[in-house]
Amino acid sequence: MINVDPLVAGGVPPSHVVEQLQPYMKGYPLCLYCPGDVHRVKKPDIAKLVEEELPSFMGADVVRLVHGAREGAFLALFALYKHHVKERKDKAPFVILDGNTHYSMVLAVERSMLTPVLTEVEESQYRVVPEDFARKIEEIEDSHSKEPLAVIVNYPDGKYGNLPELKRIAKIAKEHNVYVIVDGAYSIGRMPFNMKSFDVDVAIASAHKSMACIGPLGVVGMEESVGRIVTKESEYREGKEVELLGCSARGLPTVCLFFVMPHLKKRVGEWEEKVKLANYFVERAERELGFELRGEKPHRHDLLNFDTSVLYEKFQKEGKDRFFLYRYLKKEGIIGVKPGITKTVKLSTYLLNKEEADFVIETFSKLLA
Amino acid sequence: MINVDPLVAGGVPPSHVVEQLQPYMKGYPLCLYCPGDVHRVKKPDIAKLVEEELPSFMGADVVRLVHGAREGAFLALFALYKHHVKERKDKAPFVILDGNTHYSMVLAVERSMLTPVLTEVEESQYRVVPEDFARKIEEIEDSHSKEPLAVIVNYPDGKYGNLPELKRIAKIAKEHNVYVIVDGAYSIGRMPFNMKSFDVDVAIASAHKSMACIGPLGVVGMEESVGRIVTKESEYREGKEVELLGCSARGLPTVCLFFVMPHLKKRVGEWEEKVKLANYFVERAERELGFELRGEKPHRHDLLNFDTSVLYEKFQKEGKDRFFLYRYLKKEGIIGVKPGITKTVKLSTYLLNKEEADFVIETFSKLLA
Numbered sequence: 143m144i145n146v147d148p149l150v151a152g153g154v155p156p157s158h159v160v161e162q163l164q165p166y167m168k169g170y171p172l173c174l175y176c177p178g179d180v181h182r183v184k185k186p187d188i189a190k191l192v193e194e195e196l197p198s199f200m201g202a203d204v205v206r207l208v209h210g211a212r213e214g215a216f217l218a219l220f221a222l223y224k225h226h227v228k229e230r231k232d233k234a235p236f237v238i239l240d241g242n243t244h245y246s247m248v249l250a251v252e253r254s255m256l257t258p259v260l261t262e263v264e265e266s267q268y269r270v271v272p273e274d275f276a277r278k279i280e281e282i283e284d285s286h287s288k289e290p291l292a293v294i295v296n297y298p299d300g301k302y303g304n305l306p307e308l309k310r311i312a313k314i315a316k317e318h319n320v321y322v323i324v325d326g327a328y329s330i331g332r333m334p335f336n337m338k339s340f341d342v343d344v345a346i347a348s349a350h351k352s353m354a355c356i357g358p359l360g361v362v363g364m365e366e367s368v369g370r371i372v373t374k375e376s377e378y379r380e381g382k383e384v385e386l387l388g389c390s391a392r393g394l395p396t397v398c399l400f401f402v403m404p405h406l407k408k409r410v411g412e413w414e415e416k417v418k419l420a421n422y423f424v425e426r427a428e429r430e431l432g433f434e435l436r437g438e439k440p441h442r443h444d445l446l447n448f449d450t451s452v453l454y455e456k457f458q459k460e461g462k463d464r465f466f467l468y469r470y471l472k473k474e475g476i477i478g479v480k481p482g483i484t485k486t487v488k489l490s491t492y493l494l495n496k497e498e499a500d501f502v503i504e505t506f507s508k509l510l511a
Numbered sequence: 512m513i514n515v516d517p518l519v520a521g522g523v524p525p526s527h528v529v530e531q532l533q534p535y536m537k538g539y540p541l542c543l544y545c546p547g548d549v550h551r552v553k554k555p556d557i558a559k560l561v562e563e564e565l566p567s568f569m570g571a572d573v574v575r576l577v578h579g580a581r582e583g584a585f586l587a588l589f590a591l592y593k594h595h596v597k598e599r600k601d602k603a604p605f606v607i608l609d610g611n612t613h614y615s616m617v618l619a620v621e622r623s624m625l626t627p628v629l630t631e632v633e634e635s636q637y638r639v640v641p642e643d644f645a646r647k648i649e650e651i652e653d654s655h656s657k658e659p660l661a662v663i664v665n666y667p668d669g670k671y672g673n674l675p676e677l678k679r680i681a682k683i684a685k686e687h688n689v690y691v692i693v694d695g696a697y698s699i700g701r702m703p704f705n706m707k708s709f710d711v712d713v714a715i716a717s718a719h720k721s722m723a724c725i726g727p728l729g730v731v732g733m734e735e736s737v738g739r740i741v742t743k744e745s746e747y748r749e750g751k752e753v754e755l756l757g758c759s760a761r762g763l764p765t766v767c768l769f770f771v772m773p774h775l776k777k778r779v780g781e782w783e784e785k786v787k788l789a790n791y792f793v794e795r796a797e798r799e800l801g802f803e804l805r806g807e808k809p810h811r812h813d814l815l816n817f818d819t820s821v822l823y824e825k826f827q828k829e830g831k832d833r834f835f836l837y838r839y840l841k842k843e844g845i846i847g848v849k850p851g852i853t854k855t856v857k858l859s860t861y862l863l864n865k866e867e868a869d870f871v872i873e874t875f876s877k878l879l880a
Contacts, residue, residue: 147543149542149543153538164529167524167532167725169514169519171860173516173519174519205642209582209760212758213578246757247758248745248747249747249753249756252747252753253753255593260757271873296516350761355765356536356758357761358764376621377615377621378621379617384618384622385619385622387581387585388614391578393719393726393727393728394726394763395762395763397816433631477543480543481544
């Protein structure tokens with residue numbers, strides 16, 4: 143089967159890693175050798191993964207494992223809420239998110255007892271408007287006499303695969319003394335990413351979305367001073383970190399990330415090829431199928447969102463139900479297109495080679511003939 | 512290898528379940544068929560697992576999946592904190608925990624911005640003293656003019672495997688209008704357990720500790736009114752639960768629990784045999800090895816904690832280092848005894864049959880000869 147599911151594309155472990163995981167599925171005692179937190183375990187060397195490999199992979203000073211990107215955002219936001227809003231009272235309880243944000247980021251803000259504010263998105267290609275971060279920050283400064291706690295940038299968003307101008311947004315936030323959190327669920331592990339090159343405070347990765355891992359697992363990379371706030375130790379139990387509840391993501395997904403790192407380091411170097419294939423697909427889909435890309439052009443990510451009105455109208459005319467497309471593609475050996483939707487189609491070319499991309503185009507083409 | 516590790520004993524998936532998981536390790540699109548939260552997915556039928564099977568398995572009105580027992584305690588405590596301490600201001604921000612509590616429960620309290628208070632434990636067999644819950648609750652009522660938010664009972668604790676008088680403690684708490692949370696990380700999935708028979712509000716299970724699952728995964732069972740508080744929906748994103756960040760434990764461990772349920776239902780029926788073997792082991796260890804059980808007798812759980820001064824003294828005399836025992840047992844085919852500790856030994860007989868239990872006794876016996 144050809145898998146074009148954008149939610150799965152970056153999360154498939156290589157088969158040699160699946161092999162390596164087998165002994166860990168039969169009661170391997172990871173905790174037996176644990177000096178107190180899974181990120182200190184030396185056998186396998188999770189300590190090295192957390193202290194050396196991941197920090198260097200994403201340009202972080204401090205790294206912690208969590209259960210996914212949303213859990214990572216909550217980890218950082220809730221710790222920052224306690225430190226700045228509750229204790230020091232030096233920040234207003236607001237978080238500005240780009241207007242394309244994933245819903246889970248809004249929920250991480252809400253769960254942290256903070257209020258989300260969404261920025262504008264440009265209409266034709268759904269690009270995030272950097273200047274609107276400045277406006278929204280200033281509105282809060284004016285009405286609350288304090289700057290908001292943080293901004294969250296989805297890099298890229300999970301709807302259009304657009305990459306916002308992160309460096310520029312981070313600069314705006316920093317000028318206002320506002321923390322910058324990046325949701326890199328669809329970037330870190332797929333493409334080269336370095337927190338320091340963007341000057342952001344927190345970058346969150348999803349191991350099951352873009353790090354070729356079984357789920358649930360996320361990674362939070364932090365700049366040193368945020369790291370100190372997030373990793374604060376318990377008042378009651380020596381050496382245990384409060385926000386991790388004493389131990390982070392324990393279990394098979396963490397072992398998976400340990401084994402998959404060499405593969406990840408290699409594959410991010412092939413990103414340009416992945417983007418080239420995505421744009422090749424876009425070009426053919428627009429020209430030959432009459433699809434229209436919703437999102438920035440040229441595209442800089444494998445996540446593609448098409449206006450497929452041409453399909454929808456044809457199906458309407460022919461009295462086909464809304465699951466017809468899903469069934470047809472599956473019969474032809476293509477999975478990953480959301481069942482029940484034909485007005486727009488979201489897909490990823492990440493797992494495809496050129497022949498498979500051609501096959502997908504041709505399969506749609508037959509349908510429209 | 513004979514595995515006596517109490518942290519692993521209840522968490523080993525049967526090999527047929529490991530087989531069933533294999534296709535899900537290669538990018539199976541669980542999210543593709545998701546109507547909004549993993550606990551509503553019908554293929555595989557996670558919805559049925561969460562709405563029918565688990566509630567009936569543990570006697571809960573509402574069930575949610577989380578990433579482990581500690582995350583389950585935090586889920587409940589933080590939601591109750593918001594509802595009662597922050598919004599209604601009708602409870603004092605304190606939680607009373609039994610004196611044998613696992614450290615992670617203390618951290619779940621602390622992370623929820625609540626203060627932990629530990630009860631007394633009786634000296635000879637480390638039994639939790641139920642009356643002390645009443646005293647500690649009343650002290651807070653007197654000094655704060657409000658009852659504390661909750662009590663947490665570890666049933667059993669993870670140090671001695673003692674089963675506190677849960678029904679009596681729950682009755683005391685209920686008389687004072689205090690929520691009762693049970694950490695059943697070492698019970699639910701090993702032994703028959705029904706929340707309703709104890710009249711508790713929240714019961715937390717650990718899938719990787721006692722439900723024969725790969726980790727990380729936990730289950731939170733709730734009585735209806737607590738369930739309503741915990742599953743509150745977002746103000747900003749329709750239908751998404753705030754405390755779950757919109758979607759709970761997604762990934763392989765959840766699929767594992769789905770497949771393992773028939774096995775669990777069966778194995779809790781064999782609990783009496785497990786307890787019988789544990790007591791047989793205790794009896795031989797005390798009589799033949801000179802070990803002394805730390806914990807209640809007769810024992811009602813497979814988790815055994817022995818005073819092994821007899822070993823420690825022998826090793827001291829013979830100039831053996833503190834890793835000698837671990838190495839010796841491993842050489843003989845026994846793993847799961849924590850390296851570096853010989854004054855006390857914690858082990859579980861859960862995975863053993865009688866012959867293996869005898870072999871473990873005899874292996875220690877040779878060492879002492």
